[in-house]
Amino acid sequence: MATVHHWTGLEARALRLALRMSVRAFAEHLGVGVRTISKWEKLLGSTEPRPDTQAILDTALARADAAVHLRFETFLSEAGPSAGSARRITAAGPRAWEYESWTDDLDRVVAALSRQNFAFAGNLLDRWLTRFKPRELDDKGLYLLARSTALSGDLKRDQGDVVGPLSAQHAYAGARSIFTQLDIPRRVAQLDLSLAVVAEMSGKLEQAARHYELLAVDERLALRDRARARLWVGTALSKDGSHDYAARVMLAATHAFEDLAEPEDWSVAHQKLALAHRGAGELSQALHFIDIARSTAFTDSPMQRVRLDTAHGHILLSDPATREDGLKALDQAAKMAARHGMSHQLRSVESIRTTTAVAGGPRRR
Template identity: 75%
Template sequence: MATVHHWTGLEARALRLALRQSVRTFAGHLGLGIRTISKWEALLTATAPRPDTQAILDTALARADAAAHLRFETFLSEAGRTGGPNGRPMTAGPLGWEYESWTDDLERAVVALSRQDFAFAESLVSRWTSRFSPLRLDDRGLYLFARSTALLGDLQRDQGHVIGPLSAQRSYVTARSLFTQLDVPRRIAQVDLSLAVVAEMSGRLDTAARSYEQLAVDDRLSRRDRARSRLWVGTALSKEGEHAYATRVMLAATQDFEDLTEPEDWSVAHQKIALAHRGAGDLSSALRFIGIARSTATSDTPMQKVRLDTAHGHILLSDQATRDDGLHVLGKAATMAARFGLSHQLASIENIKAMSTGPSRPFSR
C-alpha cells in the first residue's frame, strides 16, 4: 500500500477524497481546524503541514482500508499530472510511491500468473500500462513498463494467444524494444527466449530451434536460463525425430538443474525426456521418466498438472494395452485445461487424441 515520505496539501486532499469525507468531517477526523484543511487544498504543493501534523496524516493513511488506499493512489496519480495550481501539470510520470506500488503489483501478478489466475494478473498489470505512456517515463518507469509488457506476454502465451495484434508475440516484441532502449542485455536475452517459445508454439520449429541453440550458449542469460534453452533444444530435436540425440541434450540440462538445485525444472526435464523416449518407441523408459517427473514435481499449479497429465496420457495412449487409461488421464487434463482457460494445452490434448489412431509422433508442447 502507498506511503508518503513528505506530505503537502496535494497528498492531504487526495487522502480526504479517498476517505470520502467533507472538509469539515476530515478536519474532525484529524483533530485539526477547518481553516487548516482549506489552506492545504487551496495551496496544494505550495504548502506542507508541520512535522507533528505529518505524523497525524501518516496515521490516518495507515488506518485506511484497502479500498481507500486504492482511491488515494488513483487520486494522487491523477492529481500529479493535472491537479496543480491553475491546472498546471506537476509531473509527467509516476511519483516515488507509485514506483513502489507498481513493483509490488508486478510481483503479485507473477504469483497470480503462476496459479493461472489470469484475470487478476491482467488487472494488476494493466492498471499501470493503461495509466502511463512509455514516452513520458524516466528510465525507472520505462523499466517497469517493459517488465509489465513482458509479463503481459507471459499471460497471453499461457492463455494460448500466441500470434496476432493482441498476442504474446506482439507484447514480447514491444518489451524487447524497451529493454533495448534501456540497454539491459539480460532482459533482452530473456525476452528472446520467450520469443523462441512463441515460435515453437506457433509451429515455426526451425526458427525456434535456431534461437534455442544460440541462447543455450548466450552469456547474457543465467546458467538456469541457458539450461532451459538446452532443454528446449532437445524438445525441438525430438519433434524432428532425433530422439536419441534429444535425450542426450536434455540429460545434460537435467544435470545443470540438479547442480543448481532447481527441483521444478528438474522435474520438467524428466517429463520432456519421457516424451523423447515415447517418440523413439521405448515406452518402458518413457513410463519410468514420467513417473520420476510426477513424483518429484514441486509445483501443483494447474498448468503443470495439465502438462504432466498430458504427457502421461500421451505415453499411455501409445500402448494398446493402456489406451483406455491414457484416454482417462487425457480427459482429466482436458477438463482442467478448459477450467483455467489453457487453450493451447487443450488444443494439444485434442491433437493427441486425433492422432492416437495414426503413427506415433512426438508430443506438442
C-alpha cells in the first residue's frame, strides 16, 4: 500500500489516473472545483493543495482498493522525481504484509477505544510499538509508528494517565516529534490540539485556553478540528470561572458544528454549553441544553454516557429540589466509569460531589 506525506499536483494527478476518472468526475469525488483539479494538473509538483484538501486526498487514497494503489505507484514511478517531491511517496517495501497488518490493527484500536475496551486496544498497540526500532523503519513505517504512539496517548488520556513518563502527554509529544520529522503539518497540529487537551485535564486552564485560541484559527487543521478547538476554549474558560464568556464562545462552536453537519460534535457542544450555564447559575438554560445533548447523542459509547450522566447529575445537584436525582445520575456515571477503567471521569464525579456538598450549588435564576 502507498502513503503520501505531502501532496502536490503531481501526486493528485497520479491518483486521478489511478482511479480512472475524468477531471470533472475526480473533482466531484473529492468535493472540490474543476478549476482546482485543472490547476493541479497544469502545475504538477510546483503547486500544493490546501491543508484541508490534503486531508481529503489522504482519505481518497486510503479508501482506494489495492489495484488503484498499484496503478498510483506505477504512474508516480513513471513520472520520475519532481522538484520538491522526493520521498513524499513510500511504496510498499519488503515489509509490505507487516505494514498492512499494522494498518488493520490500528483501525481495530480506534474501534476498541470508541468502546473503551482499553485492554484490547493496549494489547494491539504493544504488539507494534515494541516490534521495530525507529531506525529500522522507512517513512511508511515511521508514519504507522507515529499513529500508534498518538493512539497510545488517546488510550492513556481516556484512562486518566495525563502527565508523567508513561502518560498521554509523553506519548503525544513522541508522536508529534515523528510527524515533525516526516513533515506532515496537519498531524503535527492535531497533536498540538491533543497536548492542549492534556494541559486542560491537568489543570493548566489558562495555558490550555491560549493554545486552543491559536489552534482555532490554525489552517493546518481541518475545519472540524478548528471548531473543536473553539469549543474547548470555552471549556477551559468555564472551568476557570468565566462562565458567561465561555457560553458565548461555545455557542459559536455549536453553530460551526451545525454548518459542518457534525451531529456528534453538535451534541457534545450542547453538553459543554449546559455546564457553562450551570456555572453561571442559569439552571433552566442548563437543563434545556443538557436535554438537547442527551436526546441527540450520536454515539452510545461508555465514555459519552458517563460524560452525559456526569453533566446531568452536576446540573441536578445544583438545585435542592432535584438533588436526589442528581446523586443518582452521578452514582450511575461513577459505576460505569469504574467498570471501564476511566479514572479521570471517576475523579470528576468525586470532585463534583465534594464541591457541591461544600458550596451548596449556584444560585438558581
